[in-house]
Amino acid sequence: MEHNKHHIMSVKTATLVLAMLLFLTFVTVAVSRIDLGYLNVIVALALATTKSLFVILFFMHLKYENKMLKLFVFICFLILAIFIGMTFFDVAYR
């Protein structure tokens, strides 16, 4: 069974991902001090999504899983994007 195989990530990869997450956290804090107007939410969400993608792909091993599982996670993200998008759609036209 494919899902029973455990991929062991190298220390180098794990360290690189950690460094990237710390860097993105720094960027998140830095950006929050700048008023980007309409882009405030978009930038914040883009940063949060990027960070969560790193965690899901590497620390939660999605990168090494089968296509079916990747598809399911993609569907979840798609639905979440629709939820957020349609809510903001109301705000944008209010």
Added chain:
Amino acid sequence: MQNQTSSPIPSFFEDSGSDRKGILSWILSTDHKRIGLMYLYMVLGMFIIGVCLGLAIRLELFTPGKTIMEAQTYNAVFTLHGVIMIFIVVIPSIPAAFGNIILPIHLGAEDVAFPRLNLFSWWLYMIGTGLALLSLFTGNGPPDTGWTFYVPFSEFTTTNVNTAVFAVFILGFSSILTGLNFITTIHRLRAPGLKWKQLSLFSWSLYATAWIQVLATPILGITVLLILAERVLGVGLFDPNKGGDPILYQHLFWIYSHPAVYIMVLPAMGVVSEIIPVFARKPIFGYKAIAVSSIMIAFAGSLVWAHHMFTSGMSDTAVLIFSLLTFIVAIPSAIKVFNWIATLYKGSIFIEPPLLYALGFIFLFSIGGLTGLVLGSAGTDIHVHDTYFVVSHFHYVIFGGTGFGLFGAMHFWFPKIYGRMYNKNVATTAWAILMIGFNLLYFPLFIIGLQGMPRRYYDYLPEYTLGHQISTVGSWILAVGLIIMFVNLYNGMKSGKKVGRNPWGGATLEWYTPSPPPLLNFDKEPDTFKGPYSFKGVERDE
């Protein structure tokens, strides 16, 4: 509890799979059938409490002004009626109870994929239920917000909202874990050779439901936690005085709570899809269409939440888009109804109580569904929004749909679970009384709603009196029907006639197991199984 087995292997009542005895062999059991039954008993117990609260509401509304309670008590009673019925009764009713009992057997599996998680989910449900009940007797009295916990009122009311929303949070987790378990079980534990196209339609409906549970319920969890944050920390997310947006709360609440309607009704549709072919003695018409329509309902139903908010002050463009999307959901629902009717067409129908409940479902759900279009259409919704028209529509869909689906499931799988049969004549009488009581209770509410009677009001103008009084009399008739139904099922459980494996002549896998089934579900390989709706060679075993 009386039970017997048509197999030398002991039933799941006799064999708990552990050394524990008595109540511990139930509340610590990881057997999906025991967990399902525990859900069922709890759901029915809470249903009775919810019904009593509903009867109290109807009695209060028998006359204008005060009848039996004060206005504040009335607000608390309808809030509790909603919270108990939605979160504790209807949502877990069919998926957690009958889904647990039947799904693994339909898949030819010995249990769900994560049995311990399943038990944990039941415990979360019990803790959440306990907290919801605790909110009645602690703090400054029971919450008075309505089951929707709308801001800004829910942020500032001094009643015990904190405990109630935390209860909802925990109940939500229970639902998520059940959904996760079912998705994994359907993917991983199908019997060798059982393809997706051979799944029962009940399994398909549970699959669609489980996805909604997993994807939408976390949003409710976060939303109710945000209410807590507002109340305890004064964050201001939904408070306009602090730059917050109360409409955002409504979005977040309905992103879950509209799909939740499909968590409630999809499994009931699955039950109807199981019952109808058995009693029409015909393979289900449009198998693929019904299966796909379950997925379509789950998906399309997740995109229409803001039709609850047409008068909230959201943008007109959003009103237009959400109104259009709402009409799309009608398509897969209609696909199901037409296929059920086509299955009955030219069938060798034999009328038994489960079929009557399934037909009751179609009749009542159709009225509920079609009146939903009145509400989904923005132009007409403006006029009937927050009136008794909504209350009636909702009860036709949820009680007439899910409630009758649940009763149908109880009557259909009763002989399988207990190995005994209830009195069918009494069951038929109870069904007839329920149908009369139900329509007398809820149909007048459509009329007074159209006339302008607002929902949730403690008092009303004299012109609505007749409608309210007919409705209240209907509630008494409905209660009589419920009492007869429950007493009949209880008597059947204690001393009903013993039945064999397949009293209805069904073709799905549960009818190949002994009644009641053994711990691991099957005592032999069901080698004559040709598909869930292939009745050739299937004989009734009464």
